[in-house]
Amino acid sequence: MLTAHEHHLPVTRTARYYQLGELSGQTRQVWVVCHGYGQLAAYFIRHFAHLAAADPGLVVVAPEGLSRFYLQGTGGRVGATWMTREDRLTEINDYVAYLNQLTAALRAQAPVGTPITALGFSQGAATISRWLAQADFRLAHLILWAGAFPPDMELPVAAQLLRGLPVTLVCGTQDEFIKNEDLEKQRDFLRQLGVEPVIIRFDGKHTLDAGVLSSLLHA
Numbered sequence: 001m002l003t004a005h006e007h008h009l010p011v012t013r014t015a016r017y018y019q020l021g022e023l024s025g026q027t028r029q030v031w032v033v034c035h036g037y038g039q040l041a042a043y044f045i046r047h048f049a050h051l052a053a054a055d056p057g058l059v060v061v062a063p064e065g066l067s068r069f070y071l072q073g074t075g076g077r078v079g080a081t082w083m084t085r086e087d088r089l090t091e092i093n094d095y096v097a098y099l100n101q102l103t104a105a106l107r108a109q110a111p112v113g114t115p116i117t118a119l120g121f122s123q124g125a126a127t128i129s130r131w132l133a134q135a136d137f138r139l140a141h142l143i144l145w146a147g148a149f150p151p152d153m154e155l156p157v158a159a160q161l162l163r164g165l166p167v168t169l170v171c172g173t174q175d176e177f178i179k180n181e182d183l184e185k186q187r188d189f190l191r192q193l194g195v196e197p198v199i200i201r202f203d204g205k206h207t208l209d210a211g212v213l214s215s216l217l218h219a
Contacts, residue, residue, distance in 0.1 A: 008090055013066070015063065015064070015066060015098050015102070016041065016063075016064045017041060017061055017062060017063040017064060017102060018041045018042055018045045018061070018062045018064075019045075019059065019060065019061050019062075020045060020048060020049060020051075020052035020058075020059065020060040020061075021052045021056070021058055021059035021060060022059070023059050023106060023109035023110050024109075024110075025111055026056065026057055027057060027058075027059055027109075027110045027111060027114055028055075028057030028058065028114065028115075029057065029058055029059075029114060029115050029116070029117065029140070030058075030059045030060075030061065030106055030110060030114055030115070030116045030117070031048065031051075031058065031059070031060045031061070031116075031117045031118075031119060032061050032062075032063070032099075032102075032103060032106075032116060032117070032118050032119070032128070033045065033048060033060060033061070033062050033118075033119045033120075033121070033124075034062075034063060034082070034118070034119070034120045034121065034124030034125075034127045034128050035062065035064070035065070035080070035121060035122075035123075035124050036121045036122030036123045036124050036146070036147070037079070037081050037082075037122060037123040038071055038079030038080070038081065039079055039080065039121075040064060040068075040078065040079060040080055041062040041063060041064035041080070042064075044062050044121070045060060045062035047208040047210070047213065048060045048062075048213065050210060050213075050214070051213060051214065051217050054214075055217065058217070059106075059110070061102070061106060063098065063099060063102055064080050065080035065081050065082040065083075065095070065127075066080075066082075066091075066094060066095060066098065067080060067081050067082075067083075067084070067091070068080045068081075069081065081123065082095050082123055082124065082126075082127040083095065083127075092130055095127060095131065096130060096131050096134050099128075099131045099135075100131070100134065100135060100136070103116070103135070103137070104136075107137065115140035115141075116137070116139055116140055117139070117140055117141040117142075117143065117216075118131075118132065118139055118141075118142055118143070119143040119145060119216075120143070120144055120145065120147055121145045121146060121147060121208060122145070122146050122147045122177075122206065123147065124147065125144040125145065125146070125147025125148055125149070126147060126148065126149070126150040128142070129142075129144070129149045129150055129153065129161075130150060130153065132161055133153060133157050133158070133161050138165075139165055140166070141165075141166045141167075141168065141216075142162075142165055142166070142167045142168070143167075143168045143170060143216060144167070144168070144169050144170070144186075145169075145170040145171070145208065146170065146171050146172065146175055146177070146178055146206050146207075148182075148186045148189075149162075149186065149189065149190065151189065155192075155193065158193050159193045159194060162190070162193050162194065162195045163194060165195070166198070167190060167195050167197040167198070168197060168198045168199075168200060168216065169183065169186060169187065169190075169197045169198070169199045169200070170199075170200045170201075170202070170209075170212060170216075171183055171199075171200075171201060172201070172202055172203070172204035172205050172206065172207065172209070173201050173202065173203055173204070174203070174204060174205045175204075175205055175206045176205055176206050177206055178206075183199065187199060200212055200215075200216075
């Protein structure tokens with residue numbers, strides 16, 4: 001019997017993202033926010049609308065995962081994912097290239113040196129962490145919300161990425177997926193990499209919180 005061999009063919013496809021605010025000479029900061037598993041960027045970015053409305057110098061950009069699927073069965077609500085375990089390294093490379101291309105376009109439209117904050121929620125936390133390991137610019141702030149820095153990243157790479165970078169961990173006190181010990185493990189892991197993260201807890205579940213977002217904007 002003949003054996004089928006796996007091959008990969010790079011193709012061009014169209015990625016979708018949503019944006020609050022307009023990039024201009026008055027832009028003072030940019031937030032790139034990555035949604036969690038099964039979410040869509042159009043709905044995720046609504047959580048940041050009050051920030052952009054209050055600060056005209058802020059632009060918020062929400063890229064959407066390249067793979068979409070029906071959340072239940074073969075119809076109804078649709079969600080997106082950044083990757084699955086199937087052909088995961090290829091999917092990681094694809095979304096890293098996507099985010100690099102997107103942020104290059106954003107930086108070209110903003111004043112030189114405009115600080116960029118990256119916020120990843122749930123699955124999006126690992127997504128932005130892997131992306132930043134191959135990004136060609138330096139972040140101003142990394143926010144991992146209800147998610148973790150991926151433990152499978154090479155430690156020297158992770159340590160270099162995080163050196164001198166402000167890192168904030170945010171998690172609801174009633175989060176269904178993250179226990180207190182998970183948060184402590186994440187802090188210990190980051191400390192091993194030379195980072196002392198700021199930890200913010202709020203009264204809530206596996207979701208974003210408007211008050212905490214406002215405090216982070218003005219931190």
